[in-house]
Amino acid sequence: MRPDSLAFLFSSIQSLPGIGKNHHASLQKLVGPLNIDLLFHLPRTFIQWEHVSSIKNTLHDQHISITLTVRSHQKSSPRTPHRVLCIDQDGNHISLVYFQKNSYLEKNLPVGEQKIIQGKIEYYRNQPQITHPQHIFSLHKNNQPPNLIEPLYPLSASLTQFTLRRAIQHILKNLPPCPEWIPQKTLNNQKWPSFNDALQKTHSPSTPQDLEPLSPHRQRLAYDETLAHQISIASTQNDAKIHKKIYTLAPNPSFLKTFSSLIPFSLTSDQNNAILTILNDMSLPSPMQRLLQGDVGSGKTIVAFAAIIAAAQNGFQSVLMAPTETLVHQHAQNLSPLAKHFGFPIYTLTGNHSAKPQKNTLENIQNGNALITIGTHALFQNKSLFKNLNLVVIDEQQRFGVHQRLSLLRKGLNTDMLLLTATPIPRSLMMIHYGNLNASFLKEKPPGRKLINTTVSNIQRLPELEHAIKRHIKKNGLIYWVCPLVDEGQNTELSHVTGRAEQLAQQFGEHNVALIHGKIKGTERQNIIKNFSSAKTPILVASTVIEVGIDVPAADVMIIEHAERFGLSQLHQLRGRVGRGQNDAFCILLYAPPLSHVAQQRLNIIRQSQDGFFIAEKDLELRGAGDVLGTRQSGDLQFHFINTHEHRKILDLVSHDIKQYQISPQNHEHIPHLLSLFQYDKTLNLTKSG
Numbered sequence: 001m002r003p004d005s006l007a008f009l010f011s012s013i014q015s016l017p018g019i020g021k022n023h024h025a026s027l028q029k030l031v032g033p034l035n036i037d038l039l040f041h042l043p044r045t046f047i048q049w050e051h052v053s054s055i056k057n058t059l060h061d062q063h064i065s066i067t068l069t070v071r072s073h074q075k076s077s078p079r080t081p082h083r084v085l086c087i088d089q090d091g092n093h094i095s096l097v098y099f100q101k102n103s104y105l106e107k108n109l110p111v112g113e114q115k116i117i118q119g120k121i122e123y124y125r126n127q128p129q130i131t132h133p134q135h136i137f138s139l140h141k142n143n144q145p146p147n148l149i150e151p152l153y154p155l156s157a158s159l160t161q162f163t164l165r166r167a168i169q170h171i172l173k174n175l176p177p178c179p180e181w182i183p184q185k186t187l188n189n190q191k192w193p194s195f196n197d198a199l200q201k202t203h204s205p206s207t208p209q210d211l212e213p214l215s216p217h218r219q220r221l222a223y224d225e226t227l228a229h230q231i232s233i234a235s236t237q238n239d240a241k242i243h244k245k246i247y248t249l250a251p252n253p254s255f256l257k258t259f260s261s262l263i264p265f266s267l268t269s270d271q272n273n274a275i276l277t278i279l280n281d282m283s284l285p286s287p288m289q290r291l292l293q294g295d296v297g298s299g300k301t302i303v304a305f306a307a308i309i310a311a312a313q314n315g316f317q318s319v320l321m322a323p324t325e326t327l328v329h330q331h332a333q334n335l336s337p338l339a340k341h342f343g344f345p346i347y348t349l350t351g352n353h354s355a356k357p358q359k360n361t362l363e364n365i366q367n368g369n370a371l372i373t374i375g376t377h378a379l380f381q382n383k384s385l386f387k388n389l390n391l392v393v394i395d396e397q398q399r400f401g402v403h404q405r406l407s408l409l410r411k412g413l414n415t416d417m418l419l420l421t422a423t424p425i426p427r428s429l430m431m432i433h434y435g436n437l438n439a440s441f442l443k444e445k446p447p448g449r450k451l452i453n454t455t456v457s458n459i460q461r462l463p464e465l466e467h468a469i470k471r472h473i474k475k476n477g478l479i480y481w482v483c484p485l486v487d488e489g490q491n492t493e494l495s496h497v498t499g500r501a502e503q504l505a506q507q508f509g510e511h512n513v514a515l516i517h518g519k520i521k522g523t524e525r526q527n528i529i530k531n532f533s534s535a536k537t538p539i540l541v542a543s544t545v546i547e548v549g550i551d552v553p554a555a556d557v558m559i560i561e562h563a564e565r566f567g568l569s570q571l572h573q574l575r576g577r578v579g580r581g582q583n584d585a586f587c588i589l590l591y592a593p594p595l596s597h598v599a600q601q602r603l604n605i606i607r608q609s610q611d612g613f614f615i616a617e618k619d620l621e622l623r624g625a626g627d628v629l630g631t632r633q634s635g636d637l638q639f640h641f642i643n644t645h646e647h648r649k650i651l652d653l654v655s656h657d658i659k660q661y662q663i664s665p666q667n668h669e670h671i672p673h674l675l676s677l678f679q680y681d682k683t684l685n686l687t688k689s690g
């Protein structure tokens with residue numbers, strides 16, 4: 001049960017000062033609904049105010065903190081801004097400039113008074129000025145001296161640093177007392193502050209080093225987050241061992257042979273091994289919890305399907321869940337010949353069917369007739385739909401956050417679970433993401449896979465590319481053209497793809513260009529993909545929605561605009577959309593200069609390697625160099641404090657401590673408090689198991 005003392009942290013951000021109705025929606029979208037979510041929203045960079053007593057020797061664009069005396073106000077006219085004329089302690093003149101009308105100016109900056117001003121100094125016509133100073137402090141006794149390091153938070157539209165900072169500081173002032181869960185010995189060795197002090201320091205840094213992941217307070221918080229996560233995973237895995245499945249598979253030694261004989265290609269030995277391991281897991285009394293890792297195109301689907309067919313032959317229901325409707329239909333289409341062969345129809349269930357077939361499908365799922373169901377992830381919310389569900393397969397599970405992943409595993413405590421993942425996780429990070437989850441790997445690519453010719457090119461060379469495209473579509477080639485997600489908060493993504501699609505349509509003809517993005521759904525989307533696969537519209541301009549689940553073997557060119565903005569795994573995944581057929585395949589990564597050194601290295605890695613595991617390792621190494629782009633894909637972003645690169649030692653320390661001190665919610669008084677803070681209490685159902 002959540003301790004009462006946490007009520008404030010778990011109340012809605014709506015009641016924080018300055019949030020109210022206006023900012024509630026955008027803040028909730030940015031951080032989450034609760035005070036604790038905002039408290040865990042970390043500053044990413046900072047402004048360092050330099051304290052100066054005189055403006056002499058200050059530089060253009062320098063961030064300064066200075067005491068000034070107000071001399072006079074020059075009110076705005078239609079053509080001139082409001083100017084507040086001031087002098088510094090040496091008598092040098094400087095003006096504060098306001099372009100926006102502000103009726104409080106004369107009250108806030110009364111003539112004759114001294115104020116501490118923080119802002120960016122500019123020299124305009126050789127005269128020093130500060131436009132819209134960020135902060136104005138009084139010199140009065142009760143005021144704290146202004147902080148010279150000002151943390152800057154990631155924002156979204158309509159929110160300001162001020163809004164966020166004020167709300168966060170309010171939470172910090174009201175932090176409930178917090179018990180200590182870190183073993184005393186570790187705490188002494190590391191000289192870490194308490195949890196509350198660590199949060200204070202994180203949000204109110206006094207030096208730039210205080211914002212570093214390796215500062216003592218940030219290490220402590222990373223330890224806490226890791227500990228909560230590891231304990232939760234371990235507890236789920238223990239529960240899986242204790243639970244007994246309702247149905248177990250009858251062993252059938254000839255199954256794999258029969259299955260192989262009915263598919264149009266021969267399985268790789270990795271695929272064979274994975275299938276045998278999975279069938280074995282399914283014949284054991286405790287539920288399977290297995291992760292199947294394999295690069296894009298490594299052939300995970302057929303492995304999952306072998307398990308599904310085996311279950312169906314035993315009369316058990318399976319469900320295959322995919323993240324998008326498109327992928328659901330594609331799986332259904334690809335698998336239905338095989339399923340027919342075995343005599344099992346495939347049912348699909350998505351949110352977007354017309355009411356009638358959906359109802360029919362639901363009936364069949366409930367009465368147990370539907371042995372094979374393919375649906376969107378939403379389906380899992382309703383496991384009770386099934387009569388005798390035996391196997392749950394989750395495709396593209398890397399799309400889930402840490403909490404969702406855990407709750408999926410927990411929901412499967414009496415069924416077999418197979419998780420498919422296409423974003424390889426470096427070995428060193430397996431533990432933190434999955435604990436001791438069993439894993440199978442498909443390292444070997446199906447035979448005949450060609451390397452994809454990958455080039456990196458400046459977007460300024462677009463005209464040359466356009467000639468090549470013209471030639472290519474004459475030869476019946478199929479081209480994906482991907483534009484990046486510029487800012488998730490706004491509709492810029494849409495305008496970017498739309499703009500590019502229009503430009504290409506003008507150049508190559510309307511009939512040759514189609515557009516697909518997240519807002520195009522259902523049959524419209526399916527039609528677009530159909531027209532593309534049949535070469536009716538050979539150029540498909542797309543947002544990153546095509547990242548998963550589009551299987552058009554004839555597509556042979558992938559062009560990615562602003563490749564420098566994507567994560568490496570994501571680029572690799574996108575590239576994997578081509579090179580699935582007979583033709584030679586090409587990937588062209590377009591970048592907009594200037595490229596940072598790290599960005600250059602990253603693009604080179606993609607150009608030189610087509611091994612997802614290698615790319616993931618390299619990505620991890622490079623991101624330590626301070627490149628924040630691409631974290632969305634890595635999964636790091638799902639944690640608040642853990643930076644998997646910087647905090648490797650902490651991960652080891654946590655594993656060590658858990659063993660050494662046998663840390664568990666049952667053995668340690670304050671661990672439930674920790675789990676509550678990181679919101680694992682809901683998933684773990686601590687009240688029951690504890």
Ligand code: ADP
Nearest residue numbers: 265266267268296297298299300301302446447
């Ligand atoms: P992913 O692992 O990315 O989900 P898929 O399961 O979609 O990959 O497989 C990609 C393609 O490779 C599919 O068209 C599939 O039929 C084909 N495929 C899978 N295994 C083999 C194999 N052993 N030999 C030849 N083709 C295969």
Ligand code: MG
Nearest residue numbers: 300301395549
């Ligand atoms: Mg797949």
